[in-house]
Amino acid sequence: MKKNLVWFRNDLRVYDNTALYQSCKFYEDKVIALFIDTPEQWKNHFISQKKISFMHHNLISLEEKLSEINITLYYYQSTTFLQSIKYLIHFCHQKKINNLFYNYQYEINERNRDYIVKKKLSEQGILVKGFHDSILVPINDIKNKKKNSYKKFSIFNEKIKKYLKKNIIRCLPIPIKRKDKDNDATSFFKFKKSIIKFNKKIFPIGEQAAVERLKNFFKYKINDYSFNRNIPSLDGTSMLSPYLSIGIISSRRCFFMFLKNKNSNPPDTIYNSSWFNEIIWREFYYHLLVSHPNLSKSKSMSEWENFMNWENNSNYFDAWKNGCTGFPIVDAGMRQLKEIGWMHPRLRMITSSFLVKNLLIDWRKGEKYFMSQLIDGDFAINNGGWQWCSSFGTDYVPYIRFFNPFLQSKKIDKSGNFIKNFIPELNNVPNNFIHNPHEWSNKKKCFVNYPDPIVDYNDTKKKFMLIFNKAQLEFKKQV
Helix, strand or coil, rough: EEEEEEEECCCCCCCCCCCHHHHCCCCCCCEEEEEEECCHHHHHCCCCCCHHHCCCCCCHHHHHHHHHHHCCCEEEEECCCCHHHHHHHHHHCCCCCCCCEEECCCCCHHHHHHHHHHHHHCCCCCCEEEECCCCCCCCCHCCCCCCCCCCCCCCCHHHHHHHHHHHCCCCCCCCCCCCCCCCCCCHHHHHHCCCCCCCCCCCCCCHHHHHHHEEEEEHHCCCHHHHCCCCCCCCCCCCCHHHHHCCCCCCCHHHHHHHHHHHCCHHHHHCCCCHHHHHHHHHHHHHHHHHHHHHHCCCCCCHHHCCCCCCCCCCHHHHCCCCCCCHHHHHHHHHHHHHHCCCCCCHHHHHHHHHHCCCCCCCCHHHHHHHHCCCCHHHHHHHHHHHHCCCCCCCCCCCCCCCCCHHHHHHHHHCHHHHHCCCCCCCCCCHHCCCCCCHHHHHHHHCCCCCCCCHHHHHHHHHHHHHHHHHHHHHHHCC
16 A cells, blocks of 8 residues: 655646546555645745635635545645745655655746655655646647747647547546545644635635536537627626636636537537637647746747837836726726736736837736736736737737727727726716717816826837837847
8 A cells, every 4th residue: 555645736626637536546545635835935926815815715625625535635834835845855754655646837936846856755765746737738749840839829729729639638537535534634724814805706616616617608608709708898708717727627627518518519610619719828828838948037939029128117007007097998907907806808918018018118017917916827828928918929920919998998898888897987978988088078178087198009109119120120130
């Protein structure tokens, strides 16, 4: 009989959890689990308090689920990854562990931590087993001729869909109940008291809540998703991102349930679905993170970006963070983020583009701010999204993408319902003026308690293009 330890990190579920399933492969083996809090490390990574709170609530739910199969979940609060390594090694010796099981994380600090753990424990005779679990396809299975991940989404998209059509993706069942259970686990009571509030009606707790949310999406929303996903006043998205970010549900399960829901449709229709495309974008950014570790070091995919002459106006940055730029759709999005820790996907593109291309602020500042607020903060996706919107990331095109906040506002919030929900100061502004309330204010000679636009959109767009083109020319001179 062996004693196995499952080290939980961003995989807080019992169904379709590769490390958990593999640890329970032999019925005679004893299995225990461990989660280590690292608040100082998370602070350095700008992880939001809402996300940490959401994680803690779901840890309590995980503890209950594991208990049902006679697996004890131990908890320890450390500080940093380095300190967590020391405790993990101590715990393995204390509990006489033979095998350590965990699912891979792909950010560079996490990978370095896991390398040290494997090296130290292997030297002490403890077998360490890691698994690709948070992605659909193992990193090494989709590579170009140079053994790197594809930089262009269209090519990656083609390759991964070909892979998924050829290979059956299966979900792993919940392990069968173990013979006996440790009964001396550290109480979770301490952090229950210190949990930061988030909206549990919007983000209910637990694995089953995530599954029900996905079922509800497939039943009521997916047929209109390609249109409704762009309208922030509608409940048109799956809102599964918080659950995926800490592994309460797996991307495999999402894919499996998606295929089951769409099994009567032609294969090409299924694989070209807008919602499935979002799953592939997530996969794409994870694969890039491994092939390009500099992404974890605040580097962009474009070397010439180092020559950008950012203005980084702190007053503009504060106005953007607080939703007081004078551009209603931008401000509504930023206020939604601050209020619930989540922002509609379309608004993430509009607000990030505005920060970089109109306020001329370094995208990294926005990237870190988003992480510090998001309940679904996921480094790979957040970083990839910011670089894409800034035109410094992957999938470079021969033109620069701009999201005109006035045009976007009219397109995605025509009646102004979303804007008025988050900017009540504009409730008295007629719908046909909601996208530019100062035009109405000036015309009617009435006061609107809402800031004037802090920049001129067209002027700053031209200015960004000058700075952008100059940076490219400066880079070419160097090479």
